Amino acid sequence: MNPPAGTPLWAVILIAVVPSLAMVIVAVIQSRQIRGLRDQQSATKWEITNDHQAPLRVDMDEKHEKVMDAIDALRDDMNGEFKTVNERVANAEREHLELREDIRELRRHR
Numbered sequence: 001m002n003p004p005a006g007t008p009l010w011a012v013i014l015i016a017v018v019p020s021l022a023m024v025i026v027a028v029i030q031s032r033q034i035r036g037l038r039d040q041q042s043a044t045k046w047e048i049t050n051d052h053q054a055p056l057r058v059d060m061d062e063k064h065e066k067v068m069d070a071i072d073a074l075r076d077d078m079n080g081e082f083k084t085v086n087e088r089v090a091n092a093e094r095e096h097l098e099l100r101e102d103i104r105e106l107r108r109h110r
Contacts, residue, residue: 003015
């Protein structure tokens with residue numbers, strides 16, 4: 001395929017180089033992604049094979065304890081939030097009853 005007549009040489013070179021440059025950029029990005037996946041795989045393998053000093057049971061117990069602590073903290077937060085909401089509802093109900101009583105008294109005194 002020939003470029004149209006009168007096309008400058010720099011434009012022809014640019015048109016030829018851009019796709020190649022794009023392919024190089026995509027290859028670099030993919031290479032970095034693959035390297036990141038390999039790092040994750042080696043970290044996972046390190047955890048699974050227990051290549052470090054602590055026994056596997058100790059690791060599992062530590063992770064279990066951390067998860068349970070997080071769940072307890074979340075439960076405490078939720079219970080505190082529910083308590084606050086329940087108090088607000090109770091206050092609103094009490095104020096509603098007081099307002100109804102005030103309205104009844106106003107109607108009686110008319």
